Amino acid sequence: MIRPLSLFIFNLNKQNVKTQVKFASTVLPQFSSEKYGVKRKSFGVLQPRDIDYFKSILGEDRVVTDESDVLPFNIDWIKNCRGQSKVVLKPKTTEEVSKILSYCNGKRLAVCPQGGNTGLVGGSVPVFDEIVLNFNLMNKIISLDEISGALVCESGCVLENLDDYVRERNLIMPLDLGAKGSCHIGGNVSTNAGGLRLLRYGNLHGSVLGLEAVKADGTVLDCLRTLKKDNTGYHLKHLFIGSEGTLGVVTKVAIHCPALPKAVSLGFFGVENFENILNLYKRAKTSLGEILSAFEMADNGSVSSTVKNLKLSNPISDYPFYVLVETHGSDETHDSEKLSRFLSEGMESGVIVDGTVTSEPAKMKTIWNIRESIAGAGLVEGYSFKYDVSIPLRNYYDLVELLRDRLKDHQAKVYGYGHVGDGNIHINVIVPEYTKNMYSMLEPYIFEEVAKLKGSISAEHGVGFRKPQFIHYSKDESALQLMKDLKKSMDPNGILNPYKVLPD
Ligand SMILES: Cc1cc2nc3c(=O)[nH]c(=O)nc-3n(C[C@H](O)[C@H](O)[C@H](O)COP(=O)(O)OP(=O)(O)OC[C@H]3O[C@@H](n4cnc5c(N)ncnc54)[C@H](O)[C@@H]3O)c2cc1C
Incomplete structure (x- = not known):
């Protein structure tokens, strides 16, 4: 029997994301195939003997077939898409992934790779009865070179867990996004996720040093190097960055982690019109230069509805637009002075109407929480x-x-x-x-x-x-x-x- 309520807190760790999902509809979404009028392609149909084979390599526990247990893996984060898969496989090793894909390829059984299932374009859930290949259990950190910053891990590691791990060693993950408490590094790589600090640390085509992937026929492709420079032949890792699980399945990732900034400051500004946001961005690039790590905007509706729906508090009043500016640097006094000067100059020229600057972790968290919660606050x-x-x-x-x-x-x-x-x-x-x-x-x-x-x-x-x-x-x-x-x-x-x- 299907229990819609079991969708609620599926695989979500982060408090604000949990709150958003709590408000989401309890009604099951319509099947994607019906909603969007898609016809099933002529793939093989799952047979009891296929399930037996999967159990022979994964064991009983890691082959999920109970309808209500499979349901959350069929529905995407935004509750728009719904597939009809009958089975979820949870491999723990690359060898298991390889055996599964080799078997599925031989039987023409379609497969949907799934990470944290936070994707927003319906890529992470099946459309028909594709087998869900879920990476939750491939979550080991393999190595960290604290000198070069090269982290090697399995693809099912949750981004926030990786960030916590490297922060204890004075490094940070080069990407950060609102779904960090649930999304996997393998999902991030497969979607070429950007996030809040791409402006500073670049995209994953730059920070992924190497990866291991399994092709559709089960061949394991070892491009798991940790070198910054490797110009030998075609740059195959890039084929898997952003190809959304359609060219291969990512099983391990080597990624460059930048140094943990010694000083972080955050400004949250009220702005009268969009023209002034552009003006402010131009100024930020010159005035804050090398310490600028994020420049985000949100309009009044985004912020006021998030604050209202999730019962958060806005540290400044109501304005048509908001700008969030973050700096990552090495000298707290110097950096926060620079950001405070940026605020006062902005206010003197009328580009900023009101604002606040802080280096206090709790205050910064409150402000970031507003920004990161916008994506899901509308679900309420x-x-x-x-x-x-x-x-x-x-x-x-x-x-x-x-x-x-x-x-x-x-x-x-x-x-x-x-x-x-x-x-x-x-x-x-x-x-x-x-x-x-x-x-x-x-x-x-x-x-x-x-x-x-x-x-x-x-x-x-x-x-x-x-x-x-x-x-x-x-x-x-x-x-x-x-x-x-x-x-x-x-x-x-x-x-x-x-x-x-x-x-x-
Ligand atoms: C609140 C919120 C905020 C977000 N903010 C951002 C943001 O700022 N920037 C951004 O880029 N995205 C953002 N997203 C979207 C989403 O979090 C990212 O796309 C993320 O990278 C998806 O990771 P995942 O592990 O959840 O992947 P999933 O959603 O499970 O899968 C996404 C795609 O990758 C494929 N895939 C997953 N794992 C693998 C694997 N190991 N091998 C091969 N293919 C795989 C899936 O088949 C699917 O096509 C946000 C989402 C939410 C809910």
Whole structure:
């Protein structure tokens, strides 16, 4: 028997994320295949003898078949997509992954790799009866070179656990995101996750030093080097960074961890209009220069609804826009003085209306908590259509205004927030419930507008199940053909994460 309540606290550790999920609907989402009219491809159908085989390599406990136990693995974080898998496999070693894939490839059984299941484009859950290959139990830290900062670990390690581990050794993870309490490093690599400090520490194509992956036919590919420089042949690791489990399964990751900053300061500013945010960003790059680690924005709706829905407190008053500026440096007095000067100069020139600067960990946590909770706070109000796009900075906020105008006669709230430093804006459209009419008001309209603005339809969340039919707005036919050729060569039977990333 299915128990919808069992979805509530599935695999989520972080308090604010838990709170958001607690408010989410108890109604099971419709099957993705019905909602989006997808036809099952001619893959093999799971037989009792297949289950027996999986049990022979994993044991009884790590082959989950009970319907209600499988259910949470079929539903994505945002409760939009729902698959119909009958089995979840939980390998503990690369060898087990290799045996599973080799077997599935031979039987043409489709597989959906799954990390922390925090993805926002439906890539981490099956569409039909794909076998869920879950990495929760591949969570060992293998080594840390405290001199070079090279961390080697299994792909199922939770990002926050890794960060806690390296922080005790005066290092930090090069990425940080609101889902850090649940997402896996393997999921981060497979989605090329960006996050809050990409501006400072760059993206995963730079910080992943090497990885181990298993191809669809079970071949283990050992590119697990920890060198910063290795120009021998094609740079194969990049094929797995951001390919969302469609080209291979990531089993181990070697990643460069930067030094733990000795001094961290945070500014939270109220701003009158978007033009002033751009003005402030330009100033931050010159005034804060080498210590600038994050430059985030959120509009009034994003912050006020988050604060209200999750009962948080906003340290400054109500303003049309908010900017969060963080510095990572080595001298606390120098850095916080610099940030305080940045605030007072901003206020003198009228670019900042009000603001606060702090280096106190508890206060910084409160402010970051508001920013990190925006993604899910809308779940409290109803259904949240979520978009993650890159737009050249000059037009960064245009899409929010266009959408507000387009939806003015509908019961919809449109919020914009994101990583200004990366040109990446997240747009939440909150409605009382999902309707086909609202869906068709939003898509493909949003992607057409992004293309007109010369942006990307996916800045950091990937393409997943939700966007393959729109990928052409960001990639031309020749690029798409090469992607299809690569897929054919690496996964000729198409068993890895079908219905995702590439259009048919
Ligand atoms: C509150 C919140 C805030 C977020 N903020 C950000 C943000 O700032 N930046 C950002 O980039 N994303 C963000 N996300 C989206 C999400 O957290 C990231 O995409 C994350 O990297 C997904 O990791 P995961 O382990 O949950 O992967 P999953 O959701 O389980 O999977 C994501 C994709 O990767 C594939 N995959 C997972 N593990 C593997 C593996 N080992 N091998 C091969 N393929 C695999 C899956 O098949 C799927 O296609 C946020 C999500 C939430 C809920």
